[in-house]
Amino acid sequence: MAPNPDYNSVSAFHAKLARSKRILAVCGAGLSASSGLPTFRGAGGLWRNYKATTLASPEAFREDPGLVWMFYAYRRHMALQAKPNAGHYALAALARKNPDFLCLSQNVDYLHPRAGHPPSQLRLLHGSLFSIKCSSQTCHWSDPANFSDPFCPALAPAAEDAPSSPDQIHPLLDTSKPLPHIPASELPHCPECGNGLQRPGVVWFGEALDEAMLDSIYAWIDEREVDMVLVVGTSSVVWPAAGFAEVARTKGRTSVVTVNLEAELPHNVRNLKKEDFAFAGDAAEVLPRLLEPVIGEVGEDGTFEGLT
Secondary structure, eight states, X not given: OOOOTTTTOHHHXXXXXXXOOSEEEEEOHHHHXXXXXXXXXXXXXXXXXXXXXXXXXXXXXXXXXXXXXHHHHHHHHHHHHOOOOHHHHHHHHHHHHOTTEEEEEOXXXXXXXXXXXXXXXXXXXTEEEEEEEESOTTOOOEESOOOOSSSSGGGGGGGSOOOSSTTSOOGGGOTTSOOOOOOGGGSOBOTTTSSSBEEEEEOOTTOOOOHHHHHHHHHHHHHSOOOEEEEESSOTTSTTHHHHHHHHHTTSOOEEEEEETTTTSHHHHTTOOTTOEEEESOHHHHHHHHHHXXXXXXXXXXXXXXXX
């Protein structure tokens, strides 16, 4: 099937938006890139000399919890220093305006909640950097909102601010200097069982997404037809965006709208269905323009008309 000839027409999208009631968004790392946060994907997916993906696993935590915690403590500090961008605020404004909008985010940086996104209309698929839980599989202790920076004294180097000069490198990222080994005894242990270490409450590679959360998402999709799926800062042809989009399509003529830097490349356009749209660019710039008929214009403070 040939793609919609108006696949990148803002006016055609606005016409579709005006007819859309139930809207689902799936957001990826590209949304937070405009807030200055690294995506840790592709060629740039290194932290020091480590592939970020190799540090994001239960096996890595068992082998060297101090190293893994230093990586996540650095990410916590970076996320606390970052600010939600206009894309986050646009989605929060859409949620305030439309009670039939649900946002699913793969991002763990907590910028959606900080932008004022209503909690009932937000699902953090991969958890949060600021959620802590016990590493023991037999213990269910958790702390859903821990914003301590540094997380503990041993991780203080991760809480240092980046140098103001672009010619200087953050001390923690200087690969010419080895990281100090942090023994498990210097990391916080679970206050409930006393056996497990406290660990980031994020979903690591090899771990399953929260089953109850997934059930709630599919129940929402199954309620009735989903008019539009916004895929922001990620790809509509990779999981989980592809999975949710395809499930939504089974309910009717769902338009999948992709917003990312590569959305309009030829191989991506070829994958579009007739009712789909694609807009290449920075989500922080594109989303406010696309959603303006519903949320109003962006203000000087980065928020929108009607977002109170």
